[in-house]
Amino acid sequence: MMPIRRFLLALLFATLSGPGAASAADDVDLVIEAGRLSLQADAASVAAVLAQVAHAAGAQLTVRGQLPDQPRRWSLHGVPVAEAVLQIARPWNILVVPGGTHGVREIFVIGVIGAGGAAGAAVAPAVPAMTDRLPVPDADTLARRDAVAALAGEPGETAIRALEAALGDPDAGVRLEALQALGRIDSDAAVRVVGQVALGGRSATERAAAVAVLETSRRDLAHVMLAAVRGRSDAALGAR
Structure with missing residues (x-):
C-alpha cells in the first residue's frame, strides 16, 4: 500500500496542465476606458488575448485545460469589458465574476481537458x-x-x-x-x-x-x- x-x-x-503564458510576441493593442474595451490584433491566440485583457482589467484569470494556440485576428471597439471577455472566449465555457475597477473581478475559462475530451459546450x-x-x-x-x-x-x-x-x-x-x-x-x-x-x-x-x-x-x-x-x-x- x-x-x-x-x-x-x-x-x-x-x-497541473494549463496553457502557457502569453508570448511577448503577441502584438495586442488593447484599451479600457469608462468600462469599455477596444481591442485590435492581427495575430494573437485566445489565451494571449485573455491574459492581456485580465491584466488590463485587474482581474484574476483561471484557465483549466488547453485553449487553441492558433493566432487569429481580433477587432473589438467600445464593448463593455464583461461582454468583451465572453466574446473573446466563445465558444468555450466561461464564467465572469463582476466587480473590480473595470466591472470584472475574476475570469474562469474551461478549455479542452484530457486527451480527447472537449469542454467547450x-x-x-x-x-x-x-x-x-x-x-x-x-x-x-x-x-x-x-x-x-x-x-x-x-x-x-x-x-x-x-x-x-x-x-x-x-x-x-x-x-x-x-x-x-x-x-x-x-x-x-x-x-x-x-x-x-x-x-x-x-x-x-x-x-x-x-x-x-x-x-x-x-x-x-x-x-x-x-x-x-x-x-x-x-x-x-x-x-x-
Whole structure:
C-alpha cells in the first residue's frame, strides 16, 4: 500500500496542465476606458488575448485545460469589458465574476481537458451513466482516497493545490473525494476549483457533485458560480 505521506508529497509536486503564458510576441493593442474595451490584433491566440485583457482589467484569470494556440485576428471597439471577455472566449465555457475597477473581478475559462475530451459546450445536468459507477478499489486506490480526504483538515493554499491535482487522478472515487474535501475547506480558493468542475467536469457525476458542493457553500462566489452553471444548463435545454 502506498504510504499517505508519499502520496501527499506526490500531489504537492504534481504539475497541473494549463496553457502557457502569453508570448511577448503577441502584438495586442488593447484599451479600457469608462468600462469599455477596444481591442485590435492581427495575430494573437485566445489565451494571449485573455491574459492581456485580465491584466488590463485587474482581474484574476483561471484557465483549466488547453485553449487553441492558433493566432487569429481580433477587432473589438467600445464593448463593455464583461461582454468583451465572453466574446473573446466563445465558444468555450466561461464564467465572469463582476466587480473590480473595470466591472470584472475574476475570469474562469474551461478549455479542452484530457486527451480527447472537449469542454467547450454547455452541459445540462444528466443522470450518471453506467460508466460513472465506481469500480471496486484496490488497496492503493483506497489509500489515495483516504489521503485526499485528510487534506480537508488543511485549509491552506498547499492543500488546495494538492486537491486540485487530485482532480486529475485516474480513479473517479479520488476525484469525488477531492471535491468533498474542497467543499469542507470552503474558502474562495477552494470554491473556484469546485466551480471549474461544475462548469467543465469530465463526467455528469462529477459535475453534479461539484454543483452539490457549491449549493452547500457559504461563499458568495459559490452563488455566482451556481447561477452561471444553471444558466448554461437552461440554455442547453432550450436549444434542444
